[in-house]
Amino acid sequence: MTKIIKYSKEEKNNIKLIEDLVNFLFINLENFGDPIQYIENAMNYAFERTNSNGGFAAVAYDDNDVMLGVAVVLYTNMKGVFPENLFAYLAVDKNHRHQGIGSQLMQYVLDNTNGSISLQVDPKNTARQLYEKFGFDVKYLEMRLYRM
Numbered sequence: 001m002t003k004i005i006k007y008s009k010e011e012k013n014n015i016k017l018i019e020d021l022v023n024f025l026f027i028n029l030e031n032f033g034d035p036i037q038y039i040e041n042a043m044n045y046a047f048e049r050t051n052s053n054g055g056f057a058a059v060a061y062d063d064n065d066v067m068l069g070v071a072v073v074l075y076t077n078m079k080g081v082f083p084e085n086l087f088a089y090l091a092v093d094k095n096h097r098h099q100g101i102g103s104q105l106m107q108y109v110l111d112n113t114n115g116s117i118s119l120q121v122d123p124k125n126t127a128r129q130l131y132e133k134f135g136f137d138v139k140y141l142e143m144r145l146y147r148m
């Protein structure tokens, strides 16, 4: 039985939890991952360890409190200009995929956020199917100017 727990700014000084979340994501995002510093930055934003609008991490655990999946949402406070929620990360332990845990985390995120949600997904990532199943659609082409 999977249970999902939501963590946010109340845990901002829980360094062990934050490290566990960062490491879990770093390992399990695999080919679609980010440098660990980027993941740390997102976690610092979500937990308001930096000047931010906050957010949360939703964590799926098994009966023995082993972490099976993590979703991270950042609040933008930009309603009308950008979606209010940025779905920054979703990953499930590679040994526990295709058991519905990613879908449970998606549903949890939808149930625990207000307003619109944006996310980025590599067009080649099969996670796209999961997002489409939950109603996500491509509305705009995202363009970036990369600068150092």
Ligand SMILES: CC(C)(COP(=O)(O)OP(=O)(O)OC[C@H]1O[C@@H](n2cnc3c(N)ncnc32)[C@H](O)[C@@H]1OP(=O)(O)O)[C@@H](O)C(=O)NCCC(=O)NCCS
Binding pocket: 028, 029, 030, 032, 090, 091, 092, 093, 096, 097, 098, 099, 100, 101, 102, 103, 104, 120, 121, 122, 125, 126, 127, 129, 130, 133
């Ligand atoms: C994407 C991810 C979170 C899905 O987690 P999961 O627990 O396996 O997801 P579910 O079991 O709930 O599957 C949900 C749906 O996703 C799709 N899906 C997920 N992984 C898939 C895969 N490898 N191949 C094909 N479809 C897949 C299917 O449509 C599936 O629906 P179905 O079970 O009705 O067929 C997981 O594969 C993962 O952690 N991947 C690596 C990290 C990643 O890419 N994250 C997203 C970055 S944008």
